[in-house]
Amino acid sequence: xxxxxxxxxxxxxxxxxxxxxxxxxxxxxxxxxxxxxxxxxxxxxxxxxxxxxxxxxxxxxxxxxxxx
Amino acid sequence: xxxxxxxxxxxxxxxxxxxxxxxxxxxxxxxxxxxxxxxxxxxxxxxxxxxxxxxxxxxxxxxxxxxxxxxxxxxxxxxxxxxxxxxxxxxxxxxxxxxxxxxxxxxxxxxxxxxxxxxxxxxxxxxxxxxxxxxxxxxxxxxxxxxxxxxxxxxxxxxxxxxx
Amino acid sequence: xxxxxxxxxxxxxxxxxxxxxxxxxxxxxxxxxxxxxxxxxxxxxxxxxxxxxxxxxxxxxxxxxxxxxxxxxxxxxxxxxxxxxxxxxxxxxxxxxxxxxxxxxxxxxxxxxxxxxxxxxxxxxxxxxxxxxxxxxxxxxxxxxxxxxxxxxxxxxxxxxxxxxxxxxxxxxxxxxxxxxxxxxxxxxxxxxxxxxxxxxxxxxxxxxxxxxxxxxxxxxxxxxxxxxxxxxxxxxxxxxxxxxxxxxxxxxxxxxxxxxxxxxxxxxxxxxxxxxxxxxxxxxxxxxxxxxxxxxxxxxxxxxxxxxxxxxxxxxxxxxxxxxxxxxxxxxxxxxxxxxxxxxxxxxxxxxxxxxxxxx
Numbered sequence: 001x002x003x004x005x006x007x008x009x010x011x012x013x014x015x016x017x018x019x020x021x022x023x024x025x026x027x028x029x030x031x032x033x034x035x036x037x038x039x040x041x042x043x044x045x046x047x048x049x050x051x052x053x054x055x056x057x058x059x060x061x062x063x064x065x066x067x068x
Numbered sequence: 069x070x071x072x073x074x075x076x077x078x079x080x081x082x083x084x085x086x087x088x089x090x091x092x093x094x095x096x097x098x099x100x101x102x103x104x105x106x107x108x109x110x111x112x113x114x115x116x117x118x119x120x121x122x123x124x125x126x127x128x129x130x131x132x133x134x135x136x137x138x139x140x141x142x143x144x145x146x147x148x149x150x151x152x153x154x155x156x157x158x159x160x161x162x163x164x165x166x167x168x169x170x171x172x173x174x175x176x177x178x179x180x181x182x183x184x185x186x187x188x189x190x191x192x193x194x195x196x197x198x199x200x201x202x203x204x205x206x207x208x209x210x211x212x213x214x215x216x217x218x219x220x221x222x223x224x225x226x227x228x229x230x231x232x
Numbered sequence: 233x234x235x236x237x238x239x240x241x242x243x244x245x246x247x248x249x250x251x252x253x254x255x256x257x258x259x260x261x262x263x264x265x266x267x268x269x270x271x272x273x274x275x276x277x278x279x280x281x282x283x284x285x286x287x288x289x290x291x292x293x294x295x296x297x298x299x300x301x302x303x304x305x306x307x308x309x310x311x312x313x314x315x316x317x318x319x320x321x322x323x324x325x326x327x328x329x330x331x332x333x334x335x336x337x338x339x340x341x342x343x344x345x346x347x348x349x350x351x352x353x354x355x356x357x358x359x360x361x362x363x364x365x366x367x368x369x370x371x372x373x374x375x376x377x378x379x380x381x382x383x384x385x386x387x388x389x390x391x392x393x394x395x396x397x398x399x400x401x402x403x404x405x406x407x408x409x410x411x412x413x414x415x416x417x418x419x420x421x422x423x424x425x426x427x428x429x430x431x432x433x434x435x436x437x438x439x440x441x442x443x444x445x446x447x448x449x450x451x452x453x454x455x456x457x458x459x460x461x462x463x464x465x466x467x468x469x470x471x472x473x474x475x476x477x478x479x480x481x482x483x484x485x486x487x488x489x490x491x492x493x494x495x496x497x498x499x500x501x502x503x504x505x506x507x508x509x510x511x512x513x514x515x516x517x518x519x520x521x522x523x524x525x526x527x528x529x530x531x532x533x534x535x536x537x538x539x540x541x542x543x544x545x546x547x548x549x550x551x552x553x554x555x556x557x558x559x560x561x562x563x564x565x566x567x568x569x570x571x572x573x574x575x576x577x578x579x580x581x582x583x584x585x586x587x588x589x590x591x592x593x
Contacts, residue, residue, distance in 0.1 A: 059521050
């Protein structure tokens, strides 16, 4: 396996982590929205921002795989 | 690797383009749009406030009217009460006066009657007295004209005196 | 195809395509089929010196764009059509005594007396130099198209407000106003605060619509992957704007939090300062990478799915391929807006943290 392949596997692992993280955020956001539909807009914004933060970490992994 | 190396030329043009975009849009788009939105929102806010104020004024006016009405009603009530009192007082006053007058008149009448009675009595007495004197004179004259009689009289009188 | 197999294939394609753009297709890529998916995808995703529209009878139809180079002898300008669509470094263009070739969308200045490029093992040219390239490339061109579109949309909208009844927006203004109000009420005011948001509204609005329109243009196939917002130079530039605005609007409180964190013991202060300083630079870096990687990944996935038809050389794979790329394309349409929104929100957040007062952090 070439170095590119190894990098790709690493990026895949990073993506799994981010996927789980974003999944968690989505789950909690849905729960919170179901409990308090009146602040849905606020929750959505926060969920998106948090997802963006988590996603950034995964994207660093993807970029690392692009570098090698 | 190429994909994630930012090219100097594109960075340069991006910055120039965005700066230009920012300046032009700020001057010709964002300022008027945001200004108009702000103005409109302020307008709506002011209109709402004015409506609120008007409603409040309305309420105040209504309350004022109510108050004035109540006051008028109370005044009327008071006036009526006063009038009734005055009436009662007048009636009772009049009654009293009449009573007084009547009493006075009665007393006067009684007094007059008494006076009349007294004067009538006095007159009667005088009359009786003079009549008696006349009678007595006549009797005496008659009596005295007869000597025996005179004596008899004196006798009776003395007897009376004794008895007394 | 049952739902489960569909899911399995979808998962496979996703995980492979997201992990590494080239990886998914590399294994299937045989030399003899004449189609190199990786090369095609990279060609689409990267910048180019001409606006290639379509290949017709083996002749490319394209719009030539001006090339502006800064060499040791000063500025050199010529149209990209002088390369005659050559991208392999064989067509030599001579200007002011300098000779240029284009190889893999890079323009090299050949050394005197050399006709062919040679590279060392790390892909550095041995007999040519790279002049500074300020060309109006495909991305720059698309950026200007976007800019013009934004001017048309928003200056027309602004005119609508000036007309008679400014209380009722009409036409395009009534479509744009909710978006403007959205940025103001959902992004600027909560992130920056009621008192200070006004100053930053132009930047936030410009950045949001610029990114959004560029993202949408990137998805239009005829424009042939003018991948502006998926280019790291572009996202870096925008992130630099956020970075400098944050720097220059940062108040005393913000700098104190970076260099001498209040409310913690002194060893902790010393420990935290480098972290905060690194964080200061990581923020724009993550902005850069997030937008770049999201948009580029979207393009790569769509193109990879399309490449499957040519890799398998089968018509039967076409419906699957087209179906999947349609699905991804629809997701990407949402992503265009979300990424523009996230870039704007995070910019606002960073600016907000720099301008926050002492008591509300």
